[in-house]
Amino acid sequence: MSQFSPPACPVPHEGADRILLAHGEGGRLMRRLIRDVFLPALDHPQLRARADGACLPPVEGTPVVSTDSFVVSPLFFPGGSIGSLAVYGTVNDLAVCGAEPLYISVAWIVEEGLPVAVLSRIVEDLARAARTCAVSVVTADTKVVPNGAADQVFLTTTGIGRLRPGIQWDVQRVCVGDRIVVSGPIGDHGIAVLAARGTLGLELDLASDSAPLHELIGATLAHSPGVHFVRDPTRGGVAAVLHEVTEAAQVTLEIEEAAVPVRDPVRSACEILGLDPLYVACEGRLVAFVSPESASSIVRLLQSHPLGLRAASIGQVTGRGLAEVHVRSPLGALRVLDEPAGAPLPRIC
Amino acid sequence: MRYLDEYRDPRLAARLLDELRRTVSRPWTIMEVCGGQTHTLLRSGLEQLVPRGLSMVHGPGCPVCVTPQETIDRALLIAAQPGVIFCSFGDMLRVPGSEGNLLEARARGADVRIVYSPLDAVQIARQHRDRQVVFFAVGFETTAPATALAARQARLWQVTNFSLLVAHVLVPPAMEAILQAPDNQVQAFLAPGHVCTITGFEAYCDLAARYRVPIVVTGFEPVDLLEGILWAVRQLEAGRYRVENQYARSVRRQGNREAQQVVAEVYEVCDRTWRGLGMLAQSGLKLRDAYADLDAERRFALPPSRSKENAECRSGDVLRGRIRPPDCPAFGTRCTPEHPLGAPMVSSEGACAAYWHYARRQAVGSRS
Amino acid sequence: MCLGIPGQLLERIEEEVGLPSGWVDFAGVRRRVCLACVPEAQPGDYVIVHAGIAISRIDPVEAERVMAYLHRTGALAEELPADRPEPPAKTSPEPLRET
Numbered sequence: 043m044s045q046f047s048p049p050a051c052p053v054p055h056e057g058a059d060r061i062l063l064a065h066g067e068g069g070r071l072m073r074r075l076i077r078d079v080f081l082p083a084l085d086h087p088q089l090r091a092r093a094d095g096a097c098l099p100p101v102e103g104t105p106v107v108s109t110d111s112f113v114v115s116p117l118f119f120p121g122g123s124i125g126s127l128a129v130y131g132t133v134n135d136l137a138v139c140g141a142e143p144l145y146i147s148v149a150w151i152v153e154e155g156l157p158v159a160v161l162s163r164i165v166e167d168l169a170r171a172a173r174t175c176a177v178s179v180v181t182a183d184t185k186v187v188p189n190g191a192a193d194q195v196f197l198t199t200t201g202i203g204r205l206r207p208g209i210q211w212d213v214q215r216v217c218v219g220d221r222i223v224v225s226g227p228i229g230d231h232g233i234a235v236l237a238a239r240g241t242l243g244l245e246l247d248l249a250s251d252s253a254p255l256h257e258l259i260g261a262t263l264a265h266s267p268g269v270h271f272v273r274d275p276t277r278g279g280v281a282a283v284l285h286e287v288t289e290a291a292q293v294t295l296e297i298e299e300a301a302v303p304v305r306d307p308v309r310s311a312c313e314i315l316g317l318d319p320l321y322v323a324c325e326g327r328l329v330a331f332v333s334p335e336s337a338s339s340i341v342r343l344l345q346s347h348p349l350g351l352r353a354a355s356i357g358q359v360t361g362r363g364l365a366e367v368h369v370r371s372p373l374g375a376l377r378v379l380d381e382p383a384g385a386p387l388p389r390i391c
Numbered sequence: 392m393r394y395l396d397e398y399r400d401p402r403l404a405a406r407l408l409d410e411l412r413r414t415v416s417r418p419w420t421i422m423e424v425c426g427g428q429t430h431t432l433l434r435s436g437l438e439q440l441v442p443r444g445l446s447m448v449h450g451p452g453c454p455v456c457v458t459p460q461e462t463i464d465r466a467l468l469i470a471a472q473p474g475v476i477f478c479s480f481g482d483m484l485r486v487p488g489s490e491g492n493l494l495e496a497r498a499r500g501a502d503v504r505i506v507y508s509p510l511d512a513v514q515i516a517r518q519h520r521d522r523q524v525v526f527f528a529v530g531f532e533t534t535a536p537a538t539a540l541a542a543r544q545a546r547l548w549q550v551t552n553f554s555l556l557v558a559h560v561l562v563p564p565a566m567e568a569i570l571q572a573p574d575n576q577v578q579a580f581l582a583p584g585h586v587c588t589i590t591g592f593e594a595y596c597d598l599a600a601r602y603r604v605p606i607v608v609t610g611f612e613p614v615d616l617l618e619g620i621l622w623a624v625r626q627l628e629a630g631r632y633r634v635e636n637q638y639a640r641s642v643r644r645q646g647n648r649e650a651q652q653v654v655a656e657v658y659e660v661c662d663r664t665w666r667g668l669g670m671l672a673q674s675g676l677k678l679r680d681a682y683a684d685l686d687a688e689r690r691f692a693l694p695p696s697r698s699k700e701n702a703e704c705r706s707g708d709v710l711r712g713r714i715r716p717p718d719c720p721a722f723g724t725r726c727t728p729e730h731p732l733g734a735p736m737v738s739s740e741g742a743c744a745a746y747w748h749y750a751r752r753q754a755v756g757s758r759s
Numbered sequence: 760m761c762l763g764i765p766g767q768l769l770e771r772i773e774e775e776v777g778l779p780s781g782w783v784d785f786a787g788v789r790r791r792v793c794l795a796c797v798p799e800a801q802p803g804d805y806v807i808v809h810a811g812i813a814i815s816r817i818d819p820v821e822a823e824r825v826m827a828y829l830h831r832t833g834a835l836a837e838e839l840p841a842d843r844p845e846p847p848a849k850t851s852p853e854p855l856r857e858t
Contacts, residue, residue, distance in 0.1 A: 242507045243811070245789040307787040310392060314785060314808075315507070316481075316762050372401045373613055375436020380748050383728055384494075387481035388505060389762065392786040394765035394805055394817055403829050427761055454761075480810075508811020510778075510793055530810075533761045537810040540778060540795055547777050585763045588807065588815045611763070614829070640822040641763075641807050641815045650796040650814060 061156045066186030079162050080182065083169035088180040096180035098145060104205035106141035108132060112197040117164065119238040121231075121249030124195055125167030127325060130254045131276065132201035133175050137256035138272040138328060140209030140264065144202055146172065147181045151196040154189045164195060175254045177201075206264050213290040215270040220359040221337035222295065223330045225258065225350045226251065227303040228280050229322035233311045242315065242388065246307040253326030258350055262343040263328075268336025274328050278382035281320040281367070283329045285381045288365040296368045297357035297379070316389035320369075321382050331359065394640065398612030399435075407617035408440055411624060418444040419627050420576045421620060422569070422712050424562060425583035426453030426741065427611050433745045435613045441620065448576070448712035449742035451565050452583055454530045454558075455482050456710060456734040456741040457665040462558045463488035469525055469556060469691050470501040476519060478512035479527040481505045485728075485737045492737075509541035509555075516545065516553035525687045528555045533585040535559045535676055536650035539657035542678075542685050554687040557677055560663055562586050563594045564674035569711055570602045577712055579623040581609040581616070584638035589654075591646025596634045603632045610638040657682050666734055667707030704733035709742050716746040723747070763809040765817055766792070768800050783808055 064071040081090065088096035112128045122130075133143040148168065152161060172179050230251035237244045255274060263269050273283045280302075284295055297320075304312075304319045312319050326349065332340050337355050344350030360368070367379040397403075423429060429449045432438050438447050451457055467488050470477035477493070484494040484505065497503040502522075506512050509526045516524035528538040538555060545553040562583060569575060582595050587608045595606045605626035609619030619637045626632065636642055654676070663675025678686045703721050708714045716722050716735070726732040728744055735741030766783040771794065774780060783792040783806060793812040800806055806813035 241504070241511075243511060243790050244507075246787060248787075310785040310788040313392065313395070314762070314764050314788065314790070371435045372399065373404050373435050373437065373440060374401070375439045377434060377436055378748065380728075384485075387484060388507060389480070389482040392765065393767070394822060397826055406829075425761075508793075510811050530761065533763070533809055533814065536796055536814065537793075537812045540793055540812060543795075544778050585761050585807070585809060585814065588763070618829075639825065640817050643815075647796050647815060649798060653795065 059158055061152050061154060061158060061161060061186055063154050063186050063188065066152070066184055072184065075158075075184070079158065079165055080184075083162075083165045084172070084179045084182070086178050086180055088178070089182060094181070096145070096147075098180065098202070101144070101202070101204050103207060106136055106139050106203045106205050107200060108135035108139070108203075109198065109200045110135055112199070113193065114235060115193060116235070116238050117160065117194055119235050119250055121234060122252040122325075123164055123167045124197060125164040125169075126171040127252055128197040128199050129168055129171035129175060129177070130252050131325065132199040133177060133254045133256050134274040134326075134328075136201045136203035137254070137259045138211075138274050139203070139205070140211045140259075140272070141203030141205050142260070143175060143177045143256055144204060145178050145180045146202075147200045148179055149183045149198040150185070151192050151198075152184065152186050153192040153194050154186055156194055161195070171254075175256065206260075209264065211269060211271050213271045213287055216287060216291045216293060216331045216359060217270070217333075218293070218359050218362055219334045220270060220331045221334055221355045222284075222297065222357040222359070223332055223337060223341055223344070223353060223355050224280065224303065225255075225328045225330075225344050226326075226352045227305045227308065228275070228324055228327060229304060229308040229312065229319040231325040232279065232322035233308045235323075236315075237311065244311055244314070246311060248305065248307045251324055251326035253349055255326065255328055255349065258344070258347050259328070261347055262340065262350065263330060266332070266336055266340050266343065268333035268340070269330055270333065271331040272328055275324045277323050279319070279321045279323055280329060281318075281379055281382050284367045284379070287331065288367055292363060292365050293359050294361040294364045294366050294368065295357060296360045296370060296376070298370050300372045301354055301356045303352045303354050317386050320379065321386045334358070395612065398610065398614040400614060403614045404617055407614065407621055411445075411617065411621050412442045414621065414624050414628060415442045415444045416628060418446065419578055419624060420446040420448055421579045421581065421623055422448045422450045422577040423581040423609070423616070424450040424452040424566060425581075425586070425611075426456070427585070428452070428581060428583070428609065428616060429742060429745050431611055431613060431616060433748070437613060437616060445620070445624070447620075448715070449709070449745070450569065450580075450712055451665070451668060451710035452531070452562070453735065453741045454534070454560060455486055455737070456706065457560060457565075457667065458483070458486065458529055458558050458734065459664045459666045460488055461664075462556075463492070464490075465688065465693055466493060466527055466556055467491070467496055468693055469687055470496050470503055471499075472523070472691060474522050475502065476515060476522050476524045477501060477503045477527070478506045478509075478515060478524060479503065480529065482737070483527055483529055485731075486734045487731055487737065509538045510544055513541050513544045513548065513550055513553055516550045517548055520552055522552060523690070524553050526553070526555050528557045528559060530559055531562055531583070531586050532559075532589045532654075533583070535654045535658060536589060536647075539653045542657045542682050543653060545685065554685050554690045555678065556687040557658075559658070559676035560665060561660070561674050561676070563598060564671045565665065565668065566598060568668060568671055570598065570604065572711060572713075574713065577604070579605040579627055580607070581619045581623065582606050582634075584608055584610045584615070584642060587636075587638070587642045587646065589647050589650045591644050592634050592636065592642065593644070599632050599634050605632045606634045608634065608636045608638050608642050610641070665710075667704075667710045669707070706733035706735045706743070709735055716743040719743070761809055763807045763814060765805050766790075766808055768794075768802050768804050768806055768813075770802050783813070
């Protein structure tokens with residue numbers, strides 16, 4: 043082990059309480075960071091070996107892989123943090139494909155100047171979330187970028203899972219008559235994060251719905267015939283998922299506005315800000331397209347699980363050939379629901 | 392939510408619609424002035440549900456839509472100044488100026504922040520004494536008290552790094568401009584309930600008498616709108632033209648005195664150019680001399696503007712109710728929310744955007 | 760015009776310097792609201808809030824009266840609230856039948 047610090051590194055500051063560019067340069071500071079911050083939380087033999095990659099045992103059945111990036115402000119919010127969000131989000135991407143999640147890799151881009159204590163807390167959250175889901179963080183990478191080049195922390199994950207036998211969830215299987223089922227109230231995450239930023243002055247008792255869905259799916263949808271397609275709405279809310287389906291399958295969907303579950307504080311916050319809950323982000327909900335015969339039993343099954351208590355059928359596939367989402371208002375008239383275009387802006391006028 | 396949900400009751404709405412059907416005996420054209428009312432009409436599908444004889448025309452009640460391009464350009468100039476924190480309501484961010492909008496300015500590095508209240512902007516100024524904080528004061532008479540109170544708050548807190556870019560406009564002159572047009576089709580108005588909460592409705596009595604049009608001060612929920620339409624139609628059928636107050640739970644004849652006082656303290660009436668409608672005399676507000684030091688246009692010594700409106704945009708005709716958005720040749724083709732030619736396509740209350748989002752296709756627009 | 764949402768005034772906040780304000784609850788969401796335009800509002804009252812200021816105090820008597828009138832069986836063409844002008848007889852040629 044060389045004692046020499048390459049001149050390219052800024053003067054190493056032993057015991058620094060903030061992340062420096064040096065922490066990302068592969069030198070002594072980085073090793074120290076890995077040893078003191080990452081490994082204590084993410085203890086896994088593969089990670090400990092510190093190889094650039096992890097050798098995994100063969101996956102029984104069809105391997106499924108997914109990748110995602112996580113950017114959130116504030117980093118910590120009621121119900122989670124960027125660390126837990128990254129794990130649950132990756133697990134959910136795999137779970138809605140019909141896979142059991144197994145392994146995760148995490149790439150960290152950290153802004154110079156971030157307090158080490160903050161990074162530590164995020165790592166611990168991430169580790170705890172991984173343990174909750176029984177997934178292993180098997181490999182990781184860290185880069186540090188200059189102050190201003192990133193908003194504190196960006197995370198990119200890759201998840202590997204194993205397709206559950208017998209699952210054939212595919213958007214092309216969505217048919218006319220299918221019912222659209224949502225697993226719980228929508229918009230919790232988006233409103234909780236917006237409120238946590240503090241810029242709009244709203245105080246509410248609401249946590250993000252950020253949660254892993256693989257156990258819910260394993261206990262319900264995975265064994266239900268009649269499930270055609272499943273997605274977890276994140277940015278762009280339920281509206282984004284609905285549009286994804288109309289585009290891919292060229293179908294028309296009709297949503298019953300009164301049937302969509304929304305928590306009171308989310309509803310109130312949306313009224314005050316002029317937002318439509320259908321466009322507000324979720325992080326622990328699923329939207330499933332299921333055959334009409336199986337819809338009621340699937341809803342009941344979801345309702346019997348803690349993460350699906352307020353599951354509901356919110357609409358159906360009404361036609362093929364016209365890729366549109368229609369919403370029936372409580373008064374009975376139909377309107378077209380547009381694709382989300384950028385972040386929903388609070389309106390006042 | 393109390394005092395909200397009751398006015399969305401589908402059973403009440405259905406009964407009002409029934410009564411409306413029984414009352415309408417010939418075609419009538421009614422204009423709702425406020426963008427918030429337009430939003431509800433389209434979102435709940437009321438426009439499809441009212442009897443076929445009734446034509447609902449959307450008026451210039453969207454302050455975002457009527458803010459002239461040159462005002463947006465001035466906002467962009469100020470936001471680009473080093474050290475400025477430019478605060479605005481959310482829906483102003485996508486309105487096009489001559490060269491982009493405030494959202495794009497933010498992407499280029501300007502510190503543009505969305506606030507819910509102008510008072511929040513004063514708070515930001517208090518917390519950042521080394522920065523110039525500017526609030527984009529857009530809106531009708533409903534919003535003027537809030538920005539006037541922000542001016543008062545800045546004085547009380549001795550916050551000197553705060554200023555206002557004022558673009559407030561007044562409703563009655565716009566209604567009069569519509570009524571004076573030789574080809575005016577509008578026979579009755581739903582007056583804006585929150586504007587009248589502030590101003591009262593004396594000014595509308597004058598308009599009703601002079602132009603012989605019924606005017607119903609109306610709220611914003613489906614039951615409010617249906618009731619307002621019903622009362623307007625009853626008057627039309629009976630040949631009457633009076634002002635009625637449907638929104639009595641919030642609106643009093645004399646309006647809100649305290650709000651009127653703070654507006655009068657900070658602002659005075661002036662001539663104002665409206666996007667699409669041109670210059671309307673005595674239709675805007677500007678800061679009084681006593682508050683002139685809070686005028687952002689003076690503080691930043693902006694050069695005279697040289698804005699050009701997009702020639703193809705027919706927002707003027709839309710705002711006057713002469714055409715409906717789908718009648719515009721550019722609607723849905725060269726003009727969409729992603730690349731709007733004018734403000735009514737961007738603002739969530741703008742007639743064009745409302746049509747785009749809610750009632751675009753014929754298939755959905757048919758009575759269902 | 761504009762987004763004005765009804766909320767319940769929970770408490771007034773004592774300000775040493777600055778505009779009078781209070782906490783308003785909107786069915787579970789709370790926000791600090793300027794009360795300068797509603798000096799008569801007391802905790803428990805409902806106010807309409809726009810852009811962070813209360814623009815009116817909801818008149819509960821008026822609201823109850825209108826709601827009761829709308830809900831009464833067959834009421835839509837009959838009795839009218841006191842401050843509305845009476846429509847002439849030909850507005851409703853026959854009594855409203857409850858469907």
